[in-house]
Amino acid sequence: MKHTIPQEEYMERGHMACLGCGGAHAMRYLLKGLGEKTIIALPACCWAVIPGVYPYSCMDIPLQYVAFEVTGAAISGIEAALKAKGKKDGTTVVGWAGDGGTADIGIQALSGAVERGHDVKYVCYDNEAYMNTGIQRSSATPRGAWTTTTPVGSTKAWKQTPKKNIVEIMVAHEIPYTCTASVAYPEDIIRKAVKMKEIEGPCYMQILAPCPTGWKYPPEKTIEIARLATETCIFPIYEVTDGKYKINKRIRDDKKKNIIDYFRTQGRFRKLDETTIQQIQSSVDAEWELLKKKEKCFGEEI
Amino acid sequence: MSDEHEIKITCYDDLQPAPVTMGKSLVFKTGSWRTMKPKIDLEKCKKCGFCWKFCPDMSIYEVDEYPVIDYDYCKGCGICANECPFDAITMLEEDLE
């Protein structure tokens, strides 16, 4: 059998994620890149449940559970303590949180941690809502999505505001490395994890991790839907190294798919009307063009 | 309080937490969740490794270069069948005795 990703696993079978959970893929691939000398701090989120009930765990590396708001502060503390003890060498300190724990509740601690310049890697697995508590909208929920707090009915209709662009917020902190990734491209996640490990300083990664339970699609579609998100350019895969933009999954204009192809796969977008779909398509196109311009203006070869 | 009920808290000078024995999640046989069961047709399999790569439950391993499913843990999500480029995996209804 061909292996295009490392064979070592740092996560065991028997974990508690729903079948087809993209969050499980995300952690599996990240750890393959980071390796065993990794410490993870994680707050309330689906991943607080996935490892299993104490004293059992699916993780082969140390895991520190922390309060919802403080992932950034916790990893700062772990990094500082390791340094003070002279044990930092070769150990990667990682904060792992959901989109709610990142874009809403943990954003202050995250901003503080990276601004202070700690050698920490913050990874957000993005399933675009508060899944663990029953699919409430977060600021990272995209426009047009149904959630239990953006219900679709006669007086109310889906989330009205756009997805908060946390990636650009992190770029604005002028940290050494910021990137997006997707469970559809494991090799890319692993390459980026290795890169983050080698950089000394704060890094941010956001992995698109589709959730069959909250997005309302059959579990076998997780990878297919993640791939479509990139092929329609609603979730572009790119990295920003020292301010230089690079698109890692280039989508040629004639290969770019319509956003409707992505929406059709998921129940959460089922009731969207034609006008809104067109508006979303225009904003996706505009964002994609802007990203290509950023790559051109602030790219590798100027 | 009698000695038997005393809780002993171990503290080390370098502030390590008290040692706890952790067990592996392997005790949870998540295969019992399954309603659909993947089946690999080795005649059709081209050993590309996609099913292994995309299994979210690490439930595909390798024997003599071919993929084999670990039914103790496979939850039956169907991703392997969906991602196999050669349609070598079929999802069958689980025999729920």
Ligand SMILES: Cc1ncc(C[n+]2csc(CCOP(=O)(O)OP(=O)(O)O)c2C)c(N)n1
């Ligand atoms: C301070 C605080 N507020 C609320 C909660 C309840 N809570 C636990 S998990 C969760 C949702 C987390 O959403 P996200 O960070 O997106 O991760 P996901 O569950 O989607 O993976 C919430 C609201 C909590 N544990 N602590």
Ligand code: SF4
């Ligand atoms: S609710 Fe979604 S994110 Fe949470 S474990 Fe289930 S599939 Fe994964």
Ligand code: SF4
């Ligand atoms: S994805 Fe299909 S062809 Fe590839 S190794 Fe698995 S069963 Fe064989």
Ligand code: SF4
């Ligand atoms: S059905 Fe899902 S859990 Fe089972 S082997 Fe296939 S990908 Fe893995």
Ligand SMILES: [Mg+2]
């Ligand atoms: Mg979430």
